[in-house]
Amino acid sequence: MTTTDDRSTPADPTAADMDRLRERYRAERDRRIRTDGTAQYQAMTGEFGYYADDPWSDVAGREPVADHVDALIVGGGFGGLVAGARLRDAGLDRIRIVDAAGDLGGTWYWNRYPGIACDIESSIYLPMLEEIGTVPSRKYPPGEEIRGHARAIGERFDLYRDALLGTEVTSLAWDDGAGLWRARTDRGDAFSARYVVISSGPFNKPKLPGIPGIADFAGHTFHTSRWDFGWTGGDANGGLDRIGDKKIAVIGTGATAIQCVPHLAEGAEHLYVVQRTPSSVDTRDDEPYDEQWWASLEPGWQRRRREDFLNLMNMLPPVHGVDGVSDKWTDTAPIRGVARYARTHDTESLADALEIADAEKMDEIRARVSEIVRDPATAAALKPWYRQMCKRPTFSDRYLQTFNRENVTLLDTGGQGVERITSGGIVVGGTEYPVDAIVFATGFELGADPATRAGADIRGRGGLALAEKWSDGLSTLHGWVSRGFPNLFHVGALQNSASVNFAHVLEEQATHIATVVTEAEKRGVDAIEPTAESEDAWVATIRERAVDQHGFLAECTPGYYNFEGRPRKRNEQFGGGPVEFHRILGAFREGDMNEVLGGGR
Numbered sequence: 102m103t104t105t106d107d108r109s110t111p112a113d114p115t116a117a118d119m120d121r122l123r124e125r126y127r128a129e130r131d132r133r134i135r136t137d138g139t140a141q142y143q144a145m146t147g148e149f150g151y152y153a154d155d156p157w158s159d160v161a162g163r164e165p166v167a168d169h170v171d172a173l174i175v176g177g178g179f180g181g182l183v184a185g186a187r188l189r190d191a192g193l194d195r196i197r198i199v200d201a202a203g204d205l206g207g208t209w210y211w212n213r214y215p216g217i218a219c220d221i222e223s224s225i226y227l228p229m230l231e232e233i234g235t236v237p238s239r240k241y242p243p244g245e246e247i248r249g250h251a252r253a254i255g256e257r258f259d260l261y262r263d264a265l266l267g268t269e270v271t272s273l274a275w276d277d278g279a280g281l282w283r284a285r286t287d288r289g290d291a292f293s294a295r296y297v298v299i300s301s302g303p304f305n306k307p308k309l310p311g312i313p314g315i316a317d318f319a320g321h322t323f324h325t326s327r328w329d330f331g332w333t334g335g336d337a338n339g340g341l342d343r344i345g346d347k348k349i350a351v352i353g354t355g356a357t358a359i360q361c362v363p364h365l366a367e368g369a370e371h372l373y374v375v376q377r378t379p380s381s382v383d384t385r386d387d388e389p390y391d392e393q394w395w396a397s398l399e400p401g402w403q404r405r406r407r408e409d410f411l412n413l414m415n416m417l418p419p420v421h422g423v424d425g426v427s428d429k430w431t432d433t434a435p436i437r438g439v440a441r442y443a444r445t446h447d448t449e450s451l452a453d454a455l456e457i458a459d460a461e462k463m464d465e466i467r468a469r470v471s472e473i474v475r476d477p478a479t480a481a482a483l484k485p486w487y488r489q490m491c492k493r494p495t496f497s498d499r500y501l502q503t504f505n506r507e508n509v510t511l512l513d514t515g516g517q518g519v520e521r522i523t524s525g526g527i528v529v530g531g532t533e534y535p536v537d538a539i540v541f542a543t544g545f546e547l548g549a550d551p552a553t554r555a556g557a558d559i560r561g562r563g564g565l566a567l568a569e570k571w572s573d574g575l576s577t578l579h580g581w582v583s584r585g586f587p588n589l590f591h592v593g594a595l596q597n598s599a600s601v602n603f604a605h606v607l608e609e610q611a612t613h614i615a616t617v618v619t620e621a622e623k624r625g626v627d628a629i630e631p632t633a634e635s636e637d638a639w640v641a642t643i644r645e646r647a648v649d650q651h652g653f654l655a656e657c658t659p660g661y662y663n664f665e666g667r668p669r670k671r672n673e674q675f676g677g678g679p680v681e682f683h684r685i686l687g688a689f690r691e692g693d694m695n696e697v698l699g700g701g702r
C-alpha cells in the first residue's frame with residue numbers, strides 16, 4: 102500500500118509543490134554531508150592491503166621479462182581487450198596486456214559476488230558479440246557469462262600470448278633517443294614498447310570506509326570485489342551454504358549490495374543491512390533471450406542497436422529504427438523529462454520538465470518500496486529522497502523483498518554511517534550489533550587523479566611527469582593523446598564523452614586508436630602526438646561545451662558522482678554528448694590526421 106508521502110508530487114505540481122520537494126531533498130542531503138568528504142575512505146594498502154589480495158588466482162613466480170613489444174596495454178578489462186583486438190586487426194604482432202589480476206576481464210574478473218550481473222542489456226553492453234559469436238543467455242546475464250566473453254575476446258585475438266598477468270606496471274618512461282617507451286613492473290620486468298594504451302578503468306581500486314575501529318574487528322571480513330566463497334560457500338549464482346549459523350553485516354546499499362544482499366539473506370542466520378543512503382531501486386524485468394529473435398538479427402545489428410541506444414540515452418531519435426531497446430535505463434528520469442518537454446515546451450522550460458518528470462519517477466520508486474516492504478518503518482527508511490541521477494540508479498526484483506524476511510534487519514544510520522566497529526561487531530545509533538562477519542559493499546575509488554590512476558609513474562619527453570602536465574587540469578586531443586607523451590593512448594572517460602553503456606564508448610576509442618596507428622605505420626610516422634594547436638583547441642572546446650553539472654550536483658545527496666557533496670568544476674567531459682563526440686572522431690579519421698601524424702615536435 103502506498104502512502105501519501107510517496108506521492109509527494111501531484112501530476113501538475115505548482116511551484117510550491119516543487120519547493121517543498123526541493124526542501125525535503127536538501128534536508129536529506131544536509132544530514133549526510135561530512136566535513137571529511139572523499140577523505141572518509143581508506144585505500145586497501147598498508148595494514149589493509151590484504152583486502153585487495155587476488156582470491157581467484159595463485160600468481161606463480163616467474164622469471165622477469167626483458168624484451169620488446171609492439172604495444173603494451175595497461176589493463177585487461179573490456180577497454181584493454183577491445184584495444185588489443187583492434188590493434189591486432191591493425192597488424193601489430195606483439196601485444197602485451199599487463200594486469201594485476203590473474204586473468205583477463207577487468208571488473209568482471211574481480212567482481213564475482215553472488216548475484217552479479219550486468220544491468221545494461223547484454224546485446225548492447227557486451228562488445229564484439231557478432232565477431233566472437235557469443236549469444237548471451239538472457240537480457241542481463243550473470244557475471245560469469247560476461248567474464249567468459251571477455252576471455253573469449255582474449256583468446257580470439259591471441260592476447261594471452263604476451264600477457265603478463267598478476268603484474269602491475271610501476272613506471273613508463275619515454276626514451277626519446279630510441280623513440281619507444283620503457284616499462285617496469287612490480288615483478289622486475291623491464292621491457293620496451295612502441296605504443297602504450299592506458300586502460301585502467303574506473304573500478305580498479307576498491308575502497309574501505311574509514312570507520313573508527315575497523316582494524317579491531319576480530320571476525321571475518323572482505324570486500325564484495327574479493328568475495329570469500331571459501332567462507333560463505335556457494336558461488337556467483339548464490340547457494341551460500343556455509344553461513345547458516347552466521348550473523349553478517351553488509352555495509353553499503355549501492356548497485357553491488359542490491360545484487361548480493363538477497364543471496365546473503367538466503368544463506369545467513371541473520372543479515373544486517375547497514376544503510377547510509379538508500380538506492381533508487383526500479384524494476385529489473387530480466388528474461389531469457391528469445392532464440393528466434395536472436396536468429397533473426399541481420400549482420401551489423403549490434404552496431405545499429407548500440408547506436409540507437411546511445412541516441413535514445415542522449416535524448417536523440419534512434420537512427421536505425423531498432424525496435425525494442427527496452428533497457429531499464431531508457432526509462433530513467435532524464436529520458437522521461439525530455440519526453441515531457443516535447444509535450445509541454447509551450448508552458449514549461451526544459452529544466453522544469455526534467456525536474457517534474459524526475460519527481461514523478463522518484464514518486465514511483467518510493468511507492469514501489471511501500472508496495473513491497475511490509476514493515477512501514479523499514480519501508481520509510483528505504484525510500485530515496487533525491488533526484489534520480491544524483492546516484493547511480495539500480496534495478497532489482499529481489500532486493501526490496503528481502504526486507505520482508507524474518508532474518509533480515511535494515512540498520513538505517515540516518516545518513517551517518519556506521520559509528521564504530523568493535524572486535525565483535527558494529528555500532529549503529531549507540532547500539533552494538535554482534536556479528537561474525539562484515540562484508541564491505543563500499544565501492545571503488547572514483548574521481549582519482551587520471552594521471553596516476555593506472556598506478557604507474559608516467560614520464561614523457563624530457564622526463565615530464567604526466568601528473569605534472571595535468572596538475573592544472575587535463576590536456577588532451579579528443580581525450581586519447583596528450584602532447585609530450587608520444588604513442589601513449591588513453592582509453593576511458595577523459596575529455597571525451599561517456600555513456601552508461603561504457604563498453605560501447607571504449608570500442609569506439611579502440612577503433613579510433615587502431616585506425617590512427619594503421620595510418621602512422623603506413624606513413625612511417627614515428628610519433629603519434631598532437632600538435633600544440635590541436636590540443637589547445639580541444640581543451641578550449643571542452644571548456645566552452647562543458648555541461649554545467651555543478652548546480653545539479655551541488656544539490657545532490659553526497660556520493661561519488663559529486664565527490665561526496667563537494668562537486669568540482671571539471672574539464673574532463675565533452676558536453677556535446679557521445680553521439681556528437683563519435684562523429685568528431687569519425688570526421689578526424691576521414692581527414693588527413695595531420696594533427697597527430699605531423700611529427701608532433
Ligand code: NDP
Nearest residue numbers: 218219220310353354355356357377378493518519543544
Ligand atoms: P557504491 O560506491 O555505489 O556504493 C557504496 C555504498 O557504501 C553506498 O551505499 C555508501 O553509502 C556505502 N557506504 C560507504 N561508506 C559507508 C559507511 N561509513 N557506512 C555505511 N555505508 C557506507 O559501490 P558499489 O560497489 O555498489 O557500486 C560501484 C559501481 O559499480 C556502481 O556505481 C556501478 O557503476 C558499478 N556496478 C555496476 C553493476 C552493473 O550491473 N552494471 C552492478 C554493480 C555495480 P552512501 O550512498 O551514503 O555513500
